[in-house]
Structures are given as structure tokens and as C-alpha cells.
Amino acid sequence: MPQDLAEIxxxxxxxxxxxxxxxxxxAERAEDLAQEAFARAVVHKPDNxxxxxxxxxxxxxxxxxxxxxxxxxxxxxxTAEPQASEPAADDALHVENERTRVRAALExxxxxxxEVLLLWDSGVSYEAIAAQTxxxxxxxGTTLARARRRLVEAYEAGQRGEHVARG
Amino acid sequence: xxxxxxxxxxxxxxxxxxxxxxxxxxxxxxxxxxxRRRLEEERALIxxxxxxxxxxxxxxxxxxxxxxxxVKPPTRLWWHVxxxxxxxxxxxxALGIGTYLGRGVxxxxxxxxxxxxxxxERRALDARASPELAEKExxxxxxxxxxxxxxxxxxAPAPARAVADSIxxxxxxxxxxxADTPAxxxxxxxxxxxxxRITHGKASQxxxxxxxxxxAISVDSARRVLGVDPLVVPGVPIEAFxxxxxxxxxxVVIVEQALDSNTMIEVINARSxxxxxxxxxxxxxxxxxxxxxxxxxxxxxxxxPSPGAGLFHDVRxxxxxxxxxxxxxxxxxxxx
Numbered sequence: 001m002p003q004d005l006a007e008i009x010x011x012x013x014x015x016x017x018x019x020x021x022x023x024x025x026x027a028e029r030a031e032d033l034a035q036e037a038f039a040r041a042v043v044h045k046p047d048n049x050x051x052x053x054x055x056x057x058x059x060x061x062x063x064x065x066x067x068x069x070x071x072x073x074x075x076x077x078x079t080a081e082p083q084a085s086e087p088a089a090d091d092a093l094h095v096e097n098e099r100t101r102v103r104a105a106l107e108x109x110x111x112x113x114x115e116v117l118l119l120w121d122s123g124v125s126y127e128a129i130a131a132q133t134x135x136x137x138x139x140x141g142t143t144l145a146r147a148r149r150r151l152v153e154a155y156e157a158g159q160r161g162e163h164v165a166r167g
Numbered sequence: 168x169x170x171x172x173x174x175x176x177x178x179x180x181x182x183x184x185x186x187x188x189x190x191x192x193x194x195x196x197x198x199x200x201x202x203r204r205r206l207e208e209e210r211a212l213i214x215x216x217x218x219x220x221x222x223x224x225x226x227x228x229x230x231x232x233x234x235x236x237x238v239k240p241p242t243r244l245w246w247h248v249x250x251x252x253x254x255x256x257x258x259x260x261a262l263g264i265g266t267y268l269g270r271g272v273x274x275x276x277x278x279x280x281x282x283x284x285x286x287x288e289r290r291a292l293d294a295r296a297s298p299e300l301a302e303k304e305x306x307x308x309x310x311x312x313x314x315x316x317x318x319x320x321x322x323a324p325a326p327a328r329a330v331a332d333s334i335x336x337x338x339x340x341x342x343x344x345x346a347d348t349p350a351x352x353x354x355x356x357x358x359x360x361x362x363x364r365i366t367h368g369k370a371s372q373x374x375x376x377x378x379x380x381x382x383a384i385s386v387d388s389a390r391r392v393l394g395v396d397p398l399v400v401p402g403v404p405i406e407a408f409x410x411x412x413x414x415x416x417x418x419v420v421i422v423e424q425a426l427d428s429n430t431m432i433e434v435i436n437a438r439s440x441x442x443x444x445x446x447x448x449x450x451x452x453x454x455x456x457x458x459x460x461x462x463x464x465x466x467x468x469x470x471x472p473s474p475g476a477g478l479f480h481d482v483r484x485x486x487x488x489x490x491x492x493x494x495x496x497x498x499x500x501x502x503x
Contacts, residue, residue: 009233021225030225038233095222102223121220126183141183142174145209148216155219 023061105154396500432484
């Protein structure tokens with residue numbers, strides 16, 4: 001591995017896993033894909049390795065997501081329906097529920113808004129996001145503002161829905 | 168100035184505005200309470216979104232070492248191969264250094280030497296695969312030790328008969344007498360049970376360190392390394408040529424010769440590194456005539472040095488200093 005790529009691995013691997021996890025929703029799978037992205041980077045030696053990694057990761061996650069599409073629709077349906085969550089759920093279950101809600105909220109964003117938001121949350125700069133998504137750099141702030149707002153709204157709507165259903 | 172839109176506020180809060188853009192936003196915020204209020208709203212929104220995303224983060228784990236993943240393109244092979252290669256190189260190096268103690272490792276593969284060696288040498292080399300055979304062969308050869316007819320070496324200072332005569336007493340020399348210095352040859356034992364050790368561990372550690380024996384090479388390779396014919400003790404079966412290594416010498420060839428079934432001598436042929444030319448002791452070097460082209464191995468890699476110049480020769484083995492000195496005087500260039 002070239003020296004600079006080793007450094008990028010050190011600084012970017014976790015961000016890439018984070019980015020991938022929000023797409024495949026499986027930690028092991030996200031790590032595998034991240035490793036694979038780095039393995040490909042070793043081969044291709046891209047100039048902008050960091051940006052390149054996220055592009056490759058996004059493509060790999062999309063392919064992966066197609067395979068999991070059916071499962072995800074099923075899960076979305078489950079989330080939309082009143083969840084039979086136990087009143088005294090333990091911490092692990094609580095965390096899992098929160099994750100499911102955030103995931104469901106993310107699913108309601110447009111693919112482009114979601115992509116920009118996830119890239120930003122993984123530490124990618126506006127400029128790199130613009131390069132990756134094809135958006136104008138000046139549009140990234142607007143897109144992020146919309147994505148954030150929709151995420152929060154969708155999440156809170158989900159909670160309200162649960163409360164309404166429960167109440 | 169018109170109000171700052173959401174996108175600009177987010178870029179401002181994300182620190183993604185250029186200094187000029189940020190100054191423009193600062194200027195507007197300073198005079199627009201509405202935008203200051205929105206700024207705080209967007210700040211809270213950004214924090215909330217980040218908080219939610221953190222809920223959907225993968226478990227925080229140790230950074231794993233880079234592993235190859237599933238794809239195995241050819242160009243990534245070096246990643247897989249480099250470590251094994253390093254090990255292989257280490258092992259080879261160890262083998263090379265350790266050849267002295269474990270000659271058996273290298274003996275099986277010397278096709279070049281076998282191909283170019285005169286029949287007597289070839290038999291000896293072939294016999295290497297089997298130690299007992301080798302011993303028998305050596306004994307057989309020793310009986311007719313004047314293997315090369317004197318006529319083949321016109322410039323030979325000593326006739327073959329004389330060579331054989333001077334070697335003969337060495338072969339009868341008791342082993343105890345041969346152990347001239349205890350440090351060098353700690354073989355006080357009787358010949359019968361010390362034969363193996365004499366053959367395989369005859370030199371002191373210092374000696375080994377000075378002349379590290381590497382891979383077995385062909386006689387032609389030996390000539391290439393030295394630029395001239397290696398010197399050998401005539402009439403003594405040649406077991407093998409080894410590439411050697413020693414500080415201050417650019418090319419070292421070690422010729423193993425079987426004085427008798429129990430006694431292996433080594434003839435050191437060393438070409439000194441240019442810087443040390445003046446310090447080299449030239450012993451026993453004989454003028455070397457240019458060889459006929461058809462019989463000649465590939466020419467020397469460098470401009471032909473003045474024959475014998477810069478070459479160091481020595482003979483080492485489990486013999487007394489006098490005996491070794493005698494052998495040194497007998498050294499002759501090996502003819503094709």
C-alpha cells in the first residue's frame with residue numbers, strides 16, 4: 001500500500017465504514033465493503049484517493065442495497081406500522097429501536113439528499129461532495145439544509161406516529 | 168443585502184464558506200436579527216441531525232489492519248507476495264551463510280558444475296547426493312590422484328608426479344597433528360569419530376565469518392566472478408565451487424577439494440575490491456594465459472585485469488600450518 005494510502009486508511013477507514021453502514025445497515029458488511037474499497041484503491045491508485053473511496057463505496061453499497069431491497073421494504077413496512085416495543089426495553093433494544101427509527105427517517109429522504117447528508121456526516125467536504133454527486137458546490141449547503149430538516153422531521157413524525165398508535 | 172438563505176447559513180455553520188463569503192454573512196448577521204434567529208435555528212437543526220445520525224452509527228471498533236478484501240487483482244499480488252518474499256530472502260540468506268555447516272542442502276542442485284566439470288569432478292559431484300558413495304568415490308579417486316595429465320598444463324611449475332608426492336604426506340598426516348591451533352580446529356578426537364566434523368565444521372567461527380560461503384556455482388560462474396581461472400590444488404578432486412563473500416573483496420570463490428575421504432580443503436579465490444588493492448596479499452597467484460575461445464566460458468564481466476593482480480588466495484582446512492602452506496604453493500589455475 002502506498003504510504004499516502006496507508007495514511008488515508010488510518011484517517012478515513014472509520015468514516016467510510018460509517019458511510020457504508022448507513023447504506024447497508026450491517027456493521028460487518030460495511031467493514032467488508034470498506035476493506036474492499038481500499039483494496040481497489042491500492043490497485044487503481046487514484047489521485048484523490050479519499051473522494052475516490054467514497055465514490056467506490058457508494059457504488060458498492062448501491063449494488064449491495066439492491067440485493068437487500070426486498071428486506072428493506074419489509075423493514076420499512078414494519079417501521080411504519082405500530083411497533084410492538086416493550087415498555088421496559090433494555091438499553092440494547094432501545095439503541096436498536098433508535099437506529100431503526102433513524103434508518104426509517106433516512107429512507108424518506110430523496111436519494112440525492114440522503115447521499116449528500118451521509119457524505120457530509122462522514123467528513124467529506126462540500127467540494128468533494130459536489131465532485132461526487134455532480135451538484136454545484138454552491139448547491140451543497142442548500143441540499144444539506146433540506147436533508148437535515150427532512151431527516152429531523154421524518155424522525156419526529158415517526159415518533160409521533162408511534163405515540164399516536166400507542167396512545 | 169438580502170437575507171441569508173438556508174444553504175448559505177448551513178455552509179456558514181459547516182465552515183465551508185470562503186473567508187470572503189463568511190465575512191459577507193457576518194456583516195449581514197450583524198445588522199439582521201431575523202437572520203441571527205434563523206442562524207440559531209439552523210445551528211440547532213444541524214446538531215439535531217448529527218445527533219440522529221450518531222444514533223445510526225456502526226459500533227465503534229478498533230481500526231483493523233488492512234486486509235485484502237475479496238478482490239484479488241494481479242497488481243495487488245505484491246501485497247500478498249512481499250512478506251513471503253521477505254521470508255524467502257531471509258531463508259535463502261540463512262541458507263547461504265549456513266551452507267558451510269549444512270552443505271547437504273545445496274548439494275543436490277549443481278547442474279552447471281556437473282555439466283562443465285571434468286569427469287572426475289563430475290563423479291564426485293554426482294556422488295554428493297549420497298554421502299557414503301561420495302566417500303567411496305573420493306577414496307577411489309585418491310588412489311589415482313594425478314587425475315590431470317601433466318601435459319595438459321604446460322606452465323605447471325611442478326610436474327604432476329611432484330604434486331602427488333607433496334600431497335601424499337599430507338594425506339598421511341595424523342589428524343592430531345593437523346589441528347595446529349586449538350582455536351581454529353578443535354578436533355583432538357580420533358580420526359574415526361571426528362571425520363564428519365572435520366569435513367563439516369573444520370573452520371573456526373572467525374574463519375567462517377571472514378569467508379562466508381554462499382550458493383554453489385558452476386565453474387564458469389566462478390570464472391566470471393574472478394575474471395580469471397580459479398586456483399585449485401592440482402590433482403585433488405574438486406567437490407564444488409561456491410560463491411563467497413567477504414568484506415573488502417568484490418568477488419570470492421571458494422573451491423572445495425577432497426584431499427581424502429576425511430579431509431576437505433577449501434581454496435579461497437578472492438578478487439579484492441578496488442579500494443583495497445594495495446592491502447591485498449597475493450599468494451600463489453600464477454600468470455593466467457588467455458583461453459582458447461571455443462573452450463572458454465563467457466568472458467569476464469569487467470576489463471581483463473592483469474593476471475593475478477588484486478587476487479587473494481588461501482587454502483584452509485584441518486591441516487597443520489605447514490601443510491596448508493605446502494598446498495598454497497601448489498595452487499594452479501584450473502584449466503578448462
